[in-house]
Amino acid sequence: MRIERIEVKNFRGFASRAFEFSPSFNVLIGDNGTGKTAILDALSIAAGAIFLGLEGATPPGIHRDDVRRVMHTSGEVPTLEALYPVEVRCRGLIEGKSLEWARTLEGPNKHTTHGQTSDLSKRTLSWRSQVRKGKDVVLPLIAYYGTGRLWLQRRARQSTASDGARVLKPRSRFRGYHGCLDPSSNHKDFVSWFKTMELIQLQEGRALGTLGAVKHALRECMRDWTDVRYDLRLGMLVASKKDGAQLPFDMLSDGARSMLAMVGNIAYRAATLNPHLREQAPSQTPGIVLIDELDLHLHPNWQREVVDDLRKVFPQLQFVATTHSPFIVQSLRENELINLDDQSRETLPSRSIEDIAQEVMGVELPQRSHRHQVMMEAARKYYAALEQAKGSKGKELQRLKQELDELSAPFSDDVAYHAFLEMQRGKAGLPGDDS
Template sequence: MKLETLLVKNFRCYTEKSFRFNPHFNLIVGQNASGKTAVLDAASVAIATWLLGFKKKNDKKSLTPTDATLSYVEKEGESQFIEAWPVLVSATGEIKGQFVGWERSKDSPTGNTRYGHAGDLIALARECDQQLAEDIKLPLISYYGTMRLWQDPRVSKPKVSLSKSSYRPSRLEGYKHCVDPRIALKDFVAWFARQEWNAFQEGRESTMLKVVRKAIIGCVENAKHLRFDPKRGELIITFEHSEPQPFNFLSDGQRCVLALVADIAQKAAILNPQLGDDVLKETEGVILIDELDLHLHPRWQRHVIEDLRTTFPKVQFICTTHSPFLIQSLRSSEELIMLDGLAPAQLANKTLEDIAAGVMDVNSPEVSYRYAEMKGVAMEYMKMLDKAELSPQEKLDEYKKRLADSLAPYADNPAFQAFLELQRVSKLGE
């Protein structure tokens, strides 16, 4: 599965907007409140349509009344919000070698989410549902929001049990919570624990366990080994040149990447166990990630995209970011989706200053905002001094007050103030 286009109408902040996606990697960039997360939410509604073709629906994603675009208007003497209807999400893409178009819509706050124009996509899913016992490949779909690690989609708190050594999941469990933006970390830990217990009983690791462990170690910086500790009931990860660390002792960045990669790899392994060692290389699909750079040090940000590409080469990623380091690591400008402004023709060899100024609209990125502000104040101060020096005597007091007011916000920098005060005294006297 690959998304090619996405069209939204009356969805969140968009009255009408269309997007075209690169088949490999997409990085959505824009200022706060420009609609980055809204694009991912709309895309999640689109890809979740695939699940409607399976008898056992593991997840649902419908349009809700809060998805409607709001207008603040005067009506009958009162100011109020007016919802725009109908809300529509339309998409095209390639699924199982076929080009398909489909849409979901909602006509009113109380109406159901319609899928009448999604028949072709649902029919393909039904074919797969009937052939689950065969060696067909199922596409991977998943959505990860900014709160992906801190909220578990499960209401209950399952305990890790090692007694179910014969447990074999249905392939469709790979779609469980797939468009819920939260990661079911407890589910993964329980799955990993069962896999290691089976490996202990049988004297060898399953292919699923090996590929998932390899994916995590390949994407978490300096990781060497990952295992489950039954005494602590949690994952233990070993890094180069350090002692083993429990998952809860890791940094937020380490936990975010570990949980993200683990969830993707586990879903792929459950959906397509027949692919064996090549499951991560051969599984296709669409992954949505909000703020891919979340909690990551800039050094890690510089290679996280390539890590994901290498580990999941046939998956299409659609991500958002505020990081110039991620933008710099893209392979071409075709992978950059700008919500405000135009993407540059070339990204290769662009400096961070070039990207910050040219792509992210940050003025003077080579210095801090306060430094640039102080420099501007100093220039205006000197210009005001020149005018004051030529002004009549009766206006000097007014100029001196304006000069003093312009320096007042920088009381924390006495050297800055003292220098400009000396300039004032030399030109205007005390």
């Protein structure tokens, strides 16, 4: 399953906008407030339509907060009006077949419509029937990871600190959809699954290919870590580094915890949805994964590699992510970047970080710090004021002296720079700012 195109109408800040997506990786960039997270939310509504008729997950609908509102200032009292209908229209591939579907909210007292999802519903009802008969149908993976994922991991650990992860009893394959489109969902199910599989290995005295595949996915995406296991004595995941050090999950860096939990959760869902694929479940499960701020807590070295790592470990998945990192942008391939600031798509791997930051992301002179730029601008104004002061008298001279004082004051902590400005002031025959 993958989404090729989505069109939104009256959704959040978009009056009407369409986006097309590449089959492997898509990264959304743009200034704050341009709608990156809104697109992810619209995609979750579109992709979540597959849950109509399936147990294990609730399809997300269009909510009141998703409705576009406009301000009117006619008269003395401004008004804020909601615009309907709100529509999320989608075109995608399901099991190799092109389908189109839409979900609409017609008014403030209405519910999200399902009437334009009949073709998709027929497909998902077929999955339900085959799963109940024990058929080896491949179910697509759907998942959404929001910016609060690390904080919610901490909350989940606190709630289970007393008894550790539970052992999972056999459940439906559709359990792999539980909480998958809640961007605030936690990783408790993944940890419980990991513990259960470790216990089965011990009981049966043999390695489980599915657990091995999940561990392989973690190793490929963690780079400096050689193994992850569930320690029964500690009641938590433990990671082993290449230098032999072992650290409990709680002691890992924020970036390592965030990546381990997300990759592990994706691999766990693939193994739960498609157990018949065994060790091939992570690499052969298709689907869609949404990630808000892919660079969250990751060092720049890791940011440069994370896209290729995810692409390699989960080759059948379509990723749509947001970022503010030029390192992630630099790692993309043709047509994988969606720039909301200028609606462009371009290939960037051969461009420097400075070029990407300045020309693509709109950062002015990224080669220099913002403070340096402010200092240079202040120096230009300072010299201009000195030139004016040379022939000035009376009130005009006092005004220029005050202007010089204001220009130099922010840099009093930089002794050399401040002394240089004072020296130039002395050369012009004007008293210093402390006179």
